[in-house]
Amino acid sequence: MSRILLLGRNGQVGWELQRSLAPLGELVALDRHSTDKDGGCGDLGNLEGLRRTVLQLRPTVIVNAAAHTAVDQAEREPDAAQTLNALAPGVLAQAAHEVGSLLVHYSTDYVFDGGGTAPRREDAPTGPLSTYGRTKLDGEHAITAAGRRHLIFRTSWVYAARGGNFAKTMLRLAQERDRLTVIDDQFGAPTGAELIADATAHAIRQALRDEACCGTYHLAAAGETSWNGYARFVLDTARTLKPDLVIQAQEVAPVPTSAFPTPARRPLNSRLDTTRFRDTFGLHLPEWQRGVRRMLAEIL
Numbered sequence: 001m002s003r004i005l006l007l008g009r010n011g012q013v014g015w016e017l018q019r020s021l022a023p024l025g026e027l028v029a030l031d032r033h034s035t036d037k038d039g040g041c042g043d044l045g046n047l048e049g050l051r052r053t054v055l056q057l058r059p060t061v062i063v064n065a066a067a068h069t070a071v072d073q074a075e076r077e078p079d080a081a082q083t084l085n086a087l088a089p090g091v092l093a094q095a096a097h098e099v100g101s102l103l104v105h106y107s108t109d110y111v112f113d114g115g116g117t118a119p120r121r122e123d124a125p126t127g128p129l130s131t132y133g134r135t136k137l138d139g140e141h142a143i144t145a146a147g148r149r150h151l152i153f154r155t156s157w158v159y160a161a162r163g164g165n166f167a168k169t170m171l172r173l174a175q176e177r178d179r180l181t182v183i184d185d186q187f188g189a190p191t192g193a194e195l196i197a198d199a200t201a202h203a204i205r206q207a208l209r210d211e212a213c214c215g216t217y218h219l220a221a222a223g224e225t226s227w228n229g230y231a232r233f234v235l236d237t238a239r240t241l242k243p244d245l246v247i248q249a250q251e252v253a254p255v256p257t258s259a260f261p262t263p264a265r266r267p268l269n270s271r272l273d274t275t276r277f278r279d280t281f282g283l284h285l286p287e288w289q290r291g292v293r294r295m296l297a298e299i300l
């Protein structure tokens with residue numbers, strides 16, 4: 001029977017993984033507060049504890065859903081971001097190598113520089129614009145350098161019913177303000193944690209049977225929108241699903257990136273080409289609107 005070690009169990013993706021991974025075997029799900037007493041150390045900042053956890057548990061699969069995901073905050077605390085997003089995945093990869101585990105990890109569209117308009121393939125040149133993107137890319141490199149079989153899923157614009165995300169921010173702001181200003185020149189695909197978790201479980205099953213499936217994959221919902229288009233869709237759908245919801249904002253004004261300065265630069269083109277994922281795992285990735293609608297129906 002497989003033993004699966006899940007790190008970051010309380011995040012958007014981690015929470016959904018608890019559900020999707022449970023049928024695969026014995027699941028040991030940790031968060032940053034988990035200590036030896038309840039089955040290991042789940043703090044990505046404690047590199048020695050993390051390593052000990054893997055060596056003691058000897059899991060068949062390690063799924064790392066924990067990360068430093070506060071994009072602007074990472075500019076102020078690059079060392080913390082580097083430890084969580086780069087050093088910890090490196091330690092996990094090395095320990096996985098020692099005990100023979102398959103390591104599953106998540107990365108981001110923010111490893112790219114956002115040039116052009118075409119969806120990026122996995123082998124496209126990277127060029128992160130932010131500390132978050134750079135540290136996530138360092139994490140990818142640390143995993144591939146360890147030389148053990150792994151799955152790295154680069155995804156984008158993640159949302160879930162549980163946890164904080166852009167869609168929920170828009171819903172909150174639209175109830176407080178008359179007008180929202182939202183960038184309309186950054187493009188990507190909002191991707192549900194539920195979809196990521198289901199696809200991960202499916203891919204793990206396949207990778208345990210067939211080592212050739214290992215590597216880096218783009219895993220994102222189909223279609224594309226801008227943050228502005230996403231915000232409009234969220235508010236329009238919310239109005240339809242819950243007509244008595246008081247939405248103050250009458251306008252979601254489109255603005256260019258230059259008019260919305262943030263500490264971290266974000267890519268203009270976050271489109272991910274998911275052909276490799278589809279061809280390898282044979283899974284249909286639905287249009288982004290479907291999951292967003294479902295999430296809104298759940299939370300409203």
Ligand SMILES: NC(=O)C1=CN([C@@H]2O[C@H](COP(=O)(O)OP(=O)(O)OC[C@H]3O[C@@H](n4cnc5c(N)ncnc54)[C@H](OP(=O)(O)O)[C@@H]3O)[C@@H](O)[C@H]2O)C=CC1
Binds near residue numbers: 008064069109157
């Ligand atoms: N969110 C997004 O838009 C995107 C995310 N990704 C990647 O997907 C993965 C999952 O992201 P998502 O679920 O959205 O992220 P969340 O921010 O929802 O969850 C991240 C989790 O990491 C945990 N964490 C933070 N610091 C530590 C630590 N020191 N030790 C252990 N756990 C820690 C957090 O714990 P706590 O709850 O206690 O803070 C949280 O549960 C990440 O690798 C992320 O980089 C990729 C593309 C887009």
Ligand SMILES: Cc1cn([C@H]2C[C@H](O)[C@@H](COP(=O)(O)OP(=O)(O)O[C@H]3O[C@@H](C)C(=O)[C@@H](O)[C@H]3O)O2)c(=O)[nH]c1=O
Binds near residue numbers: 072157158165166260
């Ligand atoms: C709140 C707000 C944001 N924006 C812009 C800023 C930014 O360009 C974009 C998204 O803002 P956020 O800060 O919510 O999202 P951000 O934290 O940049 O989201 C990213 O998170 C990391 C973890 C990832 O890996 C990425 O795929 C991506 O999902 O929307 C507006 O234009 N108006 C607003 O009112």
